[in-house]
Amino acid sequence: MPELPEVETVRRGLQQSVVGRKVLKVEVGRERTVRRTSREALIDGLTGVKIISATRRGKYLLCDLDSGQKLMMHLRMSGRLIIADPGAARPPHTHVVMHLANAETIESELWFVDPRTFGEVVVFDPDKLKTQMPDLAKLGVDPLTDEFTPEILRELFKKRRGNLKALLLNQHFVAGIGNIYADEILHLAKLRPDRLPDRLNNATLTRLHSAIVEVLNNAVAAGGSTLKDTQYVDLEGQTGSFQDEHRVYGRGGLPCLSCGKGRILMTIVAGRTTCYCSACQH
DNA sequence: AACTGTCCCTGCAAGC
DNA sequence: TGCTTGCAGGGACAGT
Numbered sequence: 001m002p003e004l005p006e007v008e009t010v011r012r013g014l015q016q017s018v019v020g021r022k023v024l025k026v027e028v029g030r031e032r033t034v035r036r037t038s039r040e041a042l043i044d045g046l047t048g049v050k051i052i053s054a055t056r057r058g059k060y061l062l063c064d065l066d067s068g069q070k071l072m073m074h075l076r077m078s079g080r081l082i083i084a085d086p087g088a089a090r091p092p093h094t095h096v097v098m099h100l101a102n103a104e105t106i107e108s109e110l111w112f113v114d115p116r117t118f119g120e121v122v123v124f125d126p127d128k129l130k131t132q133m134p135d136l137a138k139l140g141v142d143p144l145t146d147e148f149t150p151e152i153l154r155e156l157f158k159k160r161r162g163n164l165k166a167l168l169l170n171q172h173f174v175a176g177i178g179n180i181y182a183d184e185i186l187h188l189a190k191l192r193p194d195r196l197p198d199r200l201n202n203a204t205l206t207r208l209h210s211a212i213v214e215v216l217n218n219a220v221a222a223g224g225s226t227l228k229d230t231q232y233v234d235l236e237g238q239t240g241s242f243q244d245e246h247r248v249y250g251r252g253g254l255p256c257l258s259c260g261k262g263r264i265l266m267t268i269v270a271g272r273t274t275c276y277c278s279a280c281q282h
Numbered sequence: 283a284a285c286t287g288t289c290c291c292t293g294c295a296a297g298c
Numbered sequence: 299t300g301c302t303t304g305c306a307g308g309g310a311c312a313g314t
Contacts, residue, residue, distance in 0.1 A: 076309075159283085
């Protein structure tokens with residue numbers, strides 16, 4: 001399921017294959033995907049418009065349009081963006097299709113495919129960010145920007161009461177971490193997911209900060225994680241390889257790859273399946 | 283204000 | 299084999 005590294009991989013694909021292209025035509029299949037506005041609003045907002053950038057905030061993909069509006073795409077649980085040849089056979093659950101052109105002839109199609117339909121696509125007015133996109137406006141710091149420092153992390157911890165796993169999953173706190181990377185980060189930082197943040201000393205806080213940056217950067221470098229039960233692929237249909245580097249996620253009951261002493265426990269923390277080492281995480 | 287639990291939806295796997 | 303059940307999970311929302 002797409003978290004920051006997968007979304008960043010998709011963003012890089014958009015940069016390559018979509019930025020600079022003009023949208024000549026838009027098809028919206030299932031209306032649920034455009035539920036924030038409407039089928040008409042998406043078609044009106046994109047038709048004849050050029051895509052001039054591809055950026056990311058947490059798990060949100062954002063494109064500047066030459067109309068002055070912005071395109072937001074969120075993959076949520078099962079969304080995929082695929083670049084395809086015009087007229088190519090579409091997979092089931094292809095809910096939005098944008099026909100893209102370099103000049104005046106259509107040269108590719110961008111498909112938004114999403115079996116579980118949690119994902120969404122919307123064109124919005126950046127001046128109305130707070131009212132139209134309150135979730136986006138409230139996002140916390142993106143951990144792959146210079147803004148994200150151990151000091152910021154310390155400040156954020158001051159006003160929080162939940163456990164470390166809940167905090168990492170909270171998008172208002174740090175944006176982009178989901179269940180897989182929360183577990184991997186806490187394991188690398190040697191911290192128990194149910195531990196409370198109030199008594200972390202500076203060294204521990206720095207360790208957690210480094211683990212967040214390291215795990216996410218390594219996962220981006222590997223093109224994200226493709227799991228057995230998900231169909232995450234990048235824009236070109238390629239799988240990621242970070243799943244081969246997972247040390248705790250999906251390894252419940254197996255020995256710890258890091259300390260060799262503990263076994264990986266699988267429990268529920270913050271309402272989510274959580275894997276951590278019984279020996280090396282404190 | 284900040285936290286917890288429930289819901290949305292589909293595909294897949296396990297169990298009968 | 300073929301059904302049912304449970305699980306996966308990001309974020310909105312309601313309730314505390």
